[in-house]
Amino acid sequence: MKQNIYDNDTFFSKYQEIRARENNYNNLLEQPNFFRLLPTLKNKIVLDIGCGIGDFAAYCISQDAKSVTGIDISSNMIANAKKLHIHEDLYFEQVAFEDMKVSNGTIDFISSSLAFHYIADFQLLIKEISTALCEGGILVFSLEHPIETANMGKENWITNEEGNLLHFAVDNYQNEGLRTLNWLVDNVIMYHRTMSTIINTLIENGLQIEKIIEPIPTKEALCDLPSLSKEFRRPSFLIIRAKKI
Amino acid sequence: MKQNIYDNDTFFSKYQEIRARENNYNNLLEQPNFFRLLPTLKNKIVLDIGCGIGDFAAYCISQDAKSVTGIDISSNMIANAKKLHIHEDLYFEQVAFEDMKVSNGTIDFISSSLAFHYIADFQLLIKEISTALCEGGILVFSLEHPIETANMGKENWITNEEGNLLHFAVDNYQNEGLRTLNWLVDNVIMYHRTMSTIINTLIENGLQIEKIIEPIPTKEALCDLPSLSKEFRRPSFLIIRAKKI
Numbered sequence: 001m002k003q004n005i006y007d008n009d010t011f012f013s014k015y016q017e018i019r020a021r022e023n024n025y026n027n028l029l030e031q032p033n034f035f036r037l038l039p040t041l042k043n044k045i046v047l048d049i050g051c052g053i054g055d056f057a058a059y060c061i062s063q064d065a066k067s068v069t070g071i072d073i074s075s076n077m078i079a080n081a082k083k084l085h086i087h088e089d090l091y092f093e094q095v096a097f098e099d100m101k102v103s104n105g106t107i108d109f110i111s112s113s114l115a116f117h118y119i120a121d122f123q124l125l126i127k128e129i130s131t132a133l134c135e136g137g138i139l140v141f142s143l144e145h146p147i148e149t150a151n152m153g154k155e156n157w158i159t160n161e162e163g164n165l166l167h168f169a170v171d172n173y174q175n176e177g178l179r180t181l182n183w184l185v186d187n188v189i190m191y192h193r194t195m196s197t198i199i200n201t202l203i204e205n206g207l208q209i210e211k212i213i214e215p216i217p218t219k220e221a222l223c224d225l226p227s228l229s230k231e232f233r234r235p236s237f238l239i240i241r242a243k244k245i
Numbered sequence: 246m247k248q249n250i251y252d253n254d255t256f257f258s259k260y261q262e263i264r265a266r267e268n269n270y271n272n273l274l275e276q277p278n279f280f281r282l283l284p285t286l287k288n289k290i291v292l293d294i295g296c297g298i299g300d301f302a303a304y305c306i307s308q309d310a311k312s313v314t315g316i317d318i319s320s321n322m323i324a325n326a327k328k329l330h331i332h333e334d335l336y337f338e339q340v341a342f343e344d345m346k347v348s349n350g351t352i353d354f355i356s357s358s359l360a361f362h363y364i365a366d367f368q369l370l371i372k373e374i375s376t377a378l379c380e381g382g383i384l385v386f387s388l389e390h391p392i393e394t395a396n397m398g399k400e401n402w403i404t405n406e407e408g409n410l411l412h413f414a415v416d417n418y419q420n421e422g423l424r425t426l427n428w429l430v431d432n433v434i435m436y437h438r439t440m441s442t443i444i445n446t447l448i449e450n451g452l453q454i455e456k457i458i459e460p461i462p463t464k465e466a467l468c469d470l471p472s473l474s475k476e477f478r479r480p481s482f483l484i485i486r487a488k489k490i
Binding site: 147150151156158166167168169170171172173174175194195196199200203208209210211212213214216231232233234235 | 392395396401403411412413414415416417418419420439440441444445448453454455456457458459461476477478479480
């Protein structure tokens with residue numbers, strides 16, 4: 001199933017509101033750690049899967065990447081990306097990764113920020129990524145952490161009568177697949193996978209794990225957004241760097 | 246700190262009672278999955294860290310390993326191992342791994358079942374394992390899962406008033422280090438590490454991840470021990486195979 005929630009107008013406008021705030025989880029937690037795993041970009045052929053409004057693709061161009069293609073299934077996102085970022089080596093395309101034609105072994109670096117948990121067939125996704133990457137090519141991606149997605153759809157921060165957080169509830173960990181949640185709008189779909197499925201799928205497709213990050217906030221980020229202190233109690237995100245061998 | 250809880254007489258006799266039952270978590274869940282990750286043992290030089298009463302070391306001999314050394318810091322365990330298993334290529338030694346003298350690059354296969362969560366300095370442990378392994382040598386180890394150890398010391402299965410399990414409580418995930426729990430006796434010590442620490446420590450020490458397992462029970466195991474159904478809700482164990490590169 002190719003979910004295209006970002007073309008739901010209500011969702012998209014609420015999403016834009018969140019992202020417009022500087023103090024959000026992406027800017028303060030996910031992105032700084034995602035950047036820690038990047039390879040050098042100079043002269044690289046880059047593909048960004050789930051590129052959104054194209055900020056990261058444009059960043060790669062600013063770092064002298066040879067060419068950067070950003071893809072997203074949302075026409076809203078691609079329309080914005082094309083308006084915001086114009087460069088002769090920067091391409092945006094409204095297409096699902098599964099439907100994109102990429103010549104085998106031609107990409108140096110594939111990136112994807114917080115998109116893979118929307119994709120139903122992880123096995124196929126990783127197989128095609130591995131095929132597209134050149135030998136020694138790098139994949140860096142972030143997704144919702146399996147601890148976070150396991151019981152998704154329920155309220156997992158358990159509070160006492162005074163409203164204080166007691167702990168985070170994990171359940172259904174081994175039951176992989178569809179999760180439905182109400183985030184910005186009703187019935188957003190995500191997919192839960194275990195840590196072992198994520199890691200083994202990479203390895204089985206010839207992608208060697210180089211580093212994983214379960215991000216924690218810096219002191220500065222905590223000052224800007226105190227609710228990030230919950231990240232010490234359970235991780236929200238998982239970020240992985242792997243190399244095609 | 247080198248904890249030697251297995252030389253506490255009360256602990257050891259209770260532990261022996263549990264292990265004497267055929268239907269325990271080790272026999273039904275951890276061991277079958279541990280065995281799935283083993284390399285061929287024929288003609289291999291094997292070191293088993295935390296060998297207990299030596300059953301696995303003896304199994305390696307039965308599979309034509311060239312020589313097998315089992316080490317454990319518990320004199321109870323080593324005394325039992327020496328009584329139970331006698332073979333000219335099988336050695337048992339009461340020593341902590343950190344204190345053992347192993348020539349660099351001489352071991353083909355290092356195994357460790359449910360012992361690493363007792364070891365304080367994981368970084369040093371993995372560094373020494375990597376040094377001891379030959380090129381292409383294999384490490385297979387199991388330990389308590391980070392989801393299980395994060396909030397260890399508290400009762401983490403949350404129940405409703407009728408006593409039904411609601412969910413598993415995760416907390417303090419990023420706070421690595423000592424956990425004190427009451428298991429068989431008071432104040433057993435374990436160490437919590439995050440998934441990223443475990444995996445990155447292996448990689449940083451030249452050990453390439455080959456596969457990880459978060460075990461689930463078979464139908465037969467569930468019949469023998471129905472409480473194993475909890476394993477679908479959160480994983481108890483993590484089992485990793487890595488190769489020295």
